[in-house]
Amino acid sequence: MELQQAIVERRSIRRFTDYYVTDDEITMILEAARMAPSWANTQPWEFIVVRDKTVIEKITDTYSPNNPARKCSMSCTALIVVCAKKNLSGCKEGKQVTCLPNWYMFDVGMAVQNLCLKAHELGLGTVVVGFLDHEKCNEILGVPSDTTVVVTIPVGKPEVSGKQGPPRKELAEFVYLNSYGNTFIR
Amino acid sequence: MELQQAIVERRSIRRFTDYYVTDDEITMILEAARMAPSWANTQPWEFIVVRDKTVIEKITDTYSPNNPARKCSMSCTALIVVCAKKNLSGCKEGKQVTCLPNWYMFDVGMAVQNLCLKAHELGLGTVVVGFLDHEKCNEILGVPSDTTVVVTIPVGKPEVSGKQGPPRKELAEFVYLNSYGNTFIR
Numbered sequence: 438m439e440l441q442q443a444i445v446e447r448r449s450i451r452r453f454t455d456y457y458v459t460d461d462e463i464t465m466i467l468e469a470a471r472m473a474p475s476w477a478n479t480q481p482w483e484f485i486v487v488r489d490k491t492v493i494e495k496i497t498d499t500y501s502p503n504n505p506a507r508k509c510s511m512s513c514t515a516l517i518v519v520c521a522k523k524n525l526s527g528c529k530e531g532k533q534v535t536c537l538p539n540w541y542m543f544d545v546g547m548a549v550q551n552l553c554l555k556a557h558e559l560g561l562g563t564v565v566v567g568f569l570d571h572e573k574c575n576e577i578l579g580v581p582s583d584t585t586v587v588v589t590i591p592v593g594k595p596e597v598s599g600k601q602g603p604p605r606k607e608l609a610e611f612v613y614l615n616s617y618g619n620t621f622i623r
Numbered sequence: 624m625e626l627q628q629a630i631v632e633r634r635s636i637r638r639f640t641d642y643y644v645t646d647d648e649i650t651m652i653l654e655a656a657r658m659a660p661s662w663a664n665t666q667p668w669e670f671i672v673v674r675d676k677t678v679i680e681k682i683t684d685t686y687s688p689n690n691p692a693r694k695c696s697m698s699c700t701a702l703i704v705v706c707a708k709k710n711l712s713g714c715k716e717g718k719q720v721t722c723l724p725n726w727y728m729f730d731v732g733m734a735v736q737n738l739c740l741k742a743h744e745l746g747l748g749t750v751v752v753g754f755l756d757h758e759k760c761n762e763i764l765g766v767p768s769d770t771t772v773v774v775t776i777p778v779g780k781p782e783v784s785g786k787q788g789p790p791r792k793e794l795a796e797f798v799y800l801n802s803y804g805n806t807f808i809r
Contacts, residue, residue: 439624440629440740440744441744442626444655444737445658447658447660464794464808467794467798468794469627469630471791471792471794472631474634474635476753476754478791480792480797482797483797483799484797484798484807485798485800485801486801486807488801489801492801492802534687534754535753535757536756536757536758537728537753537771538724539723539728540728542723542729543728543729543731543732543774545729546730546731546732548736549729549733550736551736553660553733554626554630554740558626567662567721568713568720570722571721571722571723578802579802579803580803588729605658605664606657608653608654612653612669612670612671613670614671614672615672615675616671617766621670
């Protein structure tokens with residue numbers, strides 16, 4: 438698939454068919470995530486592929502009430518839990534050196550975008566779930582204290598397609614020239 | 624360009640020719656960034672395209688000493704400064720609702736990955752610079768207090784190409800099944 442098509446067509450999918458996402462598909466998706474850049478190539482990401490329905494249920498139970506991704510997380514055949522080692526990105530010898538904390542969030546974001554684009558190319562839908570109880574998820578999955586769950590991503594074959602994603606702001610609303618607030622696009 | 628090619632071939636570029644990156648190219652790159660998903664579609668990103676050499680110099684002066692992106696930032700014809708509104712992503716009515724702060728870092732990471740992939744397709748190189756003085760950059764660019772610079776991205780035609788990027792960990796090193804530490808790939 439063309440890059441442009443993947444970027445424009447990808448949207449968040451919250452309804453899946455009962456198609457079983459294969460290990461090969463998961464591997465291709467994670468190979469894409471792996472190629473993302475990161476702070477000093479620290480690659481702070483880790484992934485837990487959850488197939489076990491009991492574990493999926495426990496994780497979904499930590500979602501915010503009325504999280505619109507609850508149903509598709511429960512029904513998916515593979516829930517990818519994206520974790521990050523906390524003291525690599527934005528750090529030197531384990532100590533934060535950036536003004537902005539949690540730099541791993543940025544790196545994991547880049548890897549996750551690759552993941553979602555690649556899944557879309559394979560005909561698979563994804564949705565990124567961040568509104569959950571990270572502490573509880575860490576406990577459920579046995580994540581060590583120097584690491585944390587960041588998001589979960591249910592993966593599946595989209596039940597419906599062709600639906601438009603939510604609208605985006607126009608460039609003129611958020612692109613400036615040389616200083617903040619100075620119009621770039623005329 | 625095929626998505627797979629873009630994902631695999633893209634690498635961080637720190638040496639540019641004197642090619643002038645056009646406004647059309649910048650627009651295409653930012654259109655790609657714009658299509659990224661974000662927390663509740665809040666699209667917390669903003670971009671300042673810096674063409675003014677004096678401003679570029681001031682921003683580069685805030686980089687960490689010996690930052691390997693200093694030279695290419697000084698010589699580039701367009702320095703894209705990526706900002707984020709701080710109280711949208713991961714927030715409800717301006718109040719943080721996630722366990723992890725600074726959720727905008729994650730969203731901006733996703734948008735930046737689209738940006739870097741699209742630039743690569745256009746034959747342009749990028750490198751993401753995060754090790755800088757964010758407070759000073761905010762001041763230089765007149766960024767309001769509810770917003771912050773996150774990264775700068777010098778853009779240019781790569782002077783050399785075909786060089787391999789730094790190696791990535793193997794999937795077996797960071798992918799688990801059902802719980803942390805449990806091998807996924809055999």
